[in-house]
Amino acid sequence: MRKIEQIPALTFLAKSRQIYKNPLPFHRENFQKYGNTFKISPKPGLMIHFTCDEKITQHILQKNQKNFNKSTLQTEDLGKYIGHGLLTENGEKWRANRKLIQPAFYKKSISSLMRTMDEVIQEEFSKIKTDEAIDVYEVFNDLAFKVVARSLFDLADIDDLEEKISRLQFITEKAQKMLIKELRIPWMKWYFDREWLSGENSVPHALELIEEAREILRNIINNRRSSDREPGDLLDMLLHSTYEDGSYMEDDQLVDEILVLFIAGHETTANALSFAAQLLAHHPETIAKANKEISHLDNKDLMTGLMQMPYIKQCVDETLRMYPPAYVTDRVAIAADSCEDIAIAKGSIWLISFYEMHRRKDLWEDPEVFNPDRFAPDKAKAYRDFYFPFGAGPRMCVGNNFAVFEMILVIARMLERFEITPVHDSIDYHPLITLKPRNAQLLFKKKAATEN
Ligand code: HEM
Secondary structure (H helix, E strand, O other), rough: OOOOOOEOHHHHHHHHHHHHHHHHHHHHHHHHHHHOEEEEEEEEEEEEEEOOOOHHHHHHHHHHHHHEOHHHHHHHHHHHHHHOHHHHHHHHHHHHHHHHHHHHHHHHHHOOOOHHHHHHHHHHHHHOOOOOEHHHHHHHHHHHHHHHHHHHOOOOOOOHHHHHHHHHHHHHHHHHHHHHHHHHHHHHHHOOOHHHHHHHHHHHHHHHHHHHHHHHHHHHHHHHHHHHOOOOHHHHHHHEEOOOOOOOOHHHHHHHHHHHHHHHHHHHHHHHHHHHHEEEEEEEHHHHHHHHHHHHHOOOOOOHHHOOOHHHHHHHEEEEEHHHOEEEEEEEEEEOOOOOOEEEEEOEEEEEHHHOOOOOOOOOOOOOOOOHHHHHHOOHHHOOOOOOOOOHHHHOOHHHHHHHHHHHHHHHHHHEEEEEEOOOOOOOEOOOOOEEEEEEEEEEEHHHHHHH
16 A cells, blocks of 8 residues: 655644645645645544545545545534534435435526526626726625525515525624634634623624524525415425425424525635636636627526526636635545555545645646636546536535526626726635635726616
């Protein structure tokens, strides 16, 4: 068996503050030094492997995925805030719920959501301030949250749905911030656990807010159940779907799944859209090509129109290669295993870096260059084995089609209305739970045709 290089625990501990702040330089430095896999044992009995090896990734996520669970970071730490839904569950419960939820995200179902999606997008773009630098992350964060919310619920569900959606957004973002604090400053856990010390920045306060969010969701579900409306939104699809034994999902589980869809679906998409807009603005030649496709926008049949925008789709693919919002994932080996000449010990943790895999020089030509042409239809197949922006295998992102169609539509509508130019020379980011853009300012100018 091949020996995997181990970084001394002291070297890791000495840099731990830096690594918690931004792990990417640490990953890059060690992949360059030790190859595509290295390991660390931060404490006795715990072995973490870092990998950007495509074969090991396929083994863990696809070929032998049954032998790998998500780590407690996802099931317990994240689960504490967003409950136990698809993203945070393992085993049989995950399998049954995935089977029930998956059809709501088939292309046919998404097609019926496109009009609502488009309404939200147009509404948000009509609010954009032109001719001054604006942070696109703020625009796309609101937009992506509202797109998920309005795809799930109908305005007639409760009187003040818009207000409740804002409250849900505030709460889920507050809970995420709390989780980031807990993960990045673990030595302060005792402090965050005590409300009387840390007040609004405490874990109990965040959990109280999450309970409020659950109550809002329970109300919406109850109202829908007691009405005879069937608006054909995601909630409708979830309420009508059954498990293999014919039973329906319990309300508490439904609430957890909806929270998961909010968390998993809005920030990742907002990040990706912010990176995409910046990359396009930095490469006017790509905007010129994309502009040629926006005439396919068809208000009567949005989905068919989007399918005729292959270049914009390539821009989305290339953005997700360079800045995969889910830049890492992890798994724990249930039993001892091996992949080619690498031994996988029972209980070992495997942290897969999609970010590094997408930038490996031996896999990609000029990986640091934004080149949507590499995803042209006749070339894209070549990357199938090492391009994983949505993960791979049975736990691959359930919302991937939803996200891609949403992104194509947003980009097409943006280019239809605006000319965009960069404010900064480079694109900055900070890796938290997801890879988030930083200082994502752009200048929007109204296009002559839409000026009035
Ligand atoms: C650009 C946007 C998105 C990206 C990059 C992304 C990425 C990912 C990745 C990499 C995973 C797999 C994680 C793993 O294997 O550990 C995942 C899972 C998941 N995503 Fe997404 N996602 C996006 C948008 C969405 C949207 C729009 C939704 C729903 C509205 C969604 C819902 C989920 C759920 C529920 C899971 C868990 C699936 C399971 O474990 O069965 N995601 N996502």
